[in-house]
Amino acid sequence: MRKFHLLSLLLSALLLHGCAGKKISFDYDSSTDFSQIKTYQWDPQPSAGFAKANPLIHKRIISAIDKNLESRGLKPSDSADMTISYRLSLEKKLSSSPVSMGIGMSVGKSNRGHISVSSGNRLKEVTEGTLVIDMISNPDKTLIWRAMSSQKISRKASSAEKSESRINSIVYDMLVNYPPKKK
Numbered sequence: 001m002r003k004f005h006l007l008s009l010l011l012s013a014l015l016l017h018g019c020a021g022k023k024i025s026f027d028y029d030s031s032t033d034f035s036q037i038k039t040y041q042w043d044p045q046p047s048a049g050f051a052k053a054n055p056l057i058h059k060r061i062i063s064a065i066d067k068n069l070e071s072r073g074l075k076p077s078d079s080a081d082m083t084i085s086y087r088l089s090l091e092k093k094l095s096s097s098p099v100s101m102g103i104g105m106s107v108g109k110s111n112r113g114h115i116s117v118s119s120g121n122r123l124k125e126v127t128e129g130t131l132v133i134d135m136i137s138n139p140d141k142t143l144i145w146r147a148m149s150s151q152k153i154s155r156k157a158s159s160a161e162k163s164e165s166r167i168n169s170i171v172y173d174m175l176v177n178y179p180p181k182k183k
Contacts, residue, residue, distance in 0.1 A: 028145045029145070042076075064164075
């Protein structure tokens with residue numbers, strides 16, 4: 001019984017680990033004094049192709065970034081301290097699950113449980129989306145902040161509300177560490 005309990009805990013941990021979704025990272029120029037940055041403007045060029053093909057998603061991404069920056073005290077301006085842009089790319093990838101596990105109970109004299117592990121390639125195509133948000137210093141046009149988020153994209157139809165909520169959550173997680181804290 002104790003072995004079965006330990007095994008079920010191990011399998012639960014593996015399943016929870018496999019459900020990890022978003023991969024988010026950020027980087028910044030440590031020589032930048034982010035406390036001096038008060039205003040921003042948009043550079044529409046990097047996202048122009050995506051905006052034309054997906055105007056509703058584009059509008060939601062812009063809105064989510066605006067809300068997050070404004071909640072941090074930044075204001076939009078035509079003569080801004082920095083320029084913001086985003087890029088969203090979608091990539092089809094093959095995903096495989098080379099190892100499968102099973103738990104069984106023998107019937108017979110021994111009445112022992114067993115675990116079987118088998119390998120077999122189950123290939124499936126998944127779409128992974130990567131959102132990149134760049135912040136560029138206006139006086140010298142250098143990159144001062146970049147945040148990236150990658151995750152699998154579901155093919156299930158989604159409502160406008162769910163789409164907006166998901167985009168808001170992703171953008172919030174990407175910008176949660178902006179401005180960076182000085183150590």
